[in-house]
Amino acid sequence: MTSSASPLSRQAYLSGLAIAIVGAILFSAKAIVAKLIYRYPVDAVTLIGFRMLFALPFFAVVAVWKMRGAAPLSWHDRMRVTILGLLGYYLSSFLDFLGLQYITAGLExxxxxxxxxxxxxxxxLFLGKRIARLEWLALCVCYAGTVLVLLHDAKTGGSNVPLGGAFVLASAVSYAVYLLMSGELVRRIGALRLVAYAMCVSSAACILQFLLLRPEALAQPGAVYGLSVFNAVVCTVLPVFLTMIAVERIGAAGASLSGMVGPVSTLFLGALILGEPITAIQLAGTGLVLAGIYLLSKKKG
Known part of the structure; x- marks a missing residue:
């Protein structure tokens, strides 16, 4: 009995791991698609507006589905979901796409x-959590790797690299705040329901911003529309649901570790599709960041 259960358990784990890896690669590929769209006369407002315009119907369907039979959210929870949607997906994504105008997909x-x-x-800093020695080491390794690649790209990529890096850094901080704020709400209303609601809020904000600031930009070449649909469906909607499936199969820790393939896949996709060079310094910096994140994951485990 034990011997027959073991292969099934391993097969389920490997399938969950594969799903998580595919999700991480697809989500990371949004940077590649964004760089392709930026080859046309498109700015960050238009790019994110188109992305969320095509993604909204999918998240709206999930939101309505999760709403059926569930207890309605309180006014307080609705406000928190709205804030989380604006902070975690609208602001974070907008800053990210702003930064991608100036830096390589790999550095992003x-x-x-x-x-x-x-x-x-x-x-x-704000919640009084103590940082252990191993965590300090992990942080130093992570930041050393990022600074190494940032300095390298600043020398070869022009004067706007620090500006683009600052935008993406702000995006990462914004998403970190979202993760911290969402913890208690996720436990109460469920991860999929929260993501669907928050993405609907974010989509509405992105589309409204686009209609207010760039209404004339609706007329775009067919390639921009095609890339935007790909960005919305393949690089946004699909990774969200693949990650949720992976978390159910192998747990949050395993799914999170699978995300480590993201920077590596972006580096090689950038070289293959965009012609971005891969240098020894970039590989060394990426290796340091991956090592630092691995150390953090071991501490959490």
């Missing part, structure tokens, strides 16, 4: 991968 993914370290630092 590397900076965003520092989010767990920002969660740790914010918890220490």
């Amino acid at each position: 993914r590397l900076i965003l991968f520092l989010t767990p370290s920002f969660v740790l630092l914010i918890s220490a």
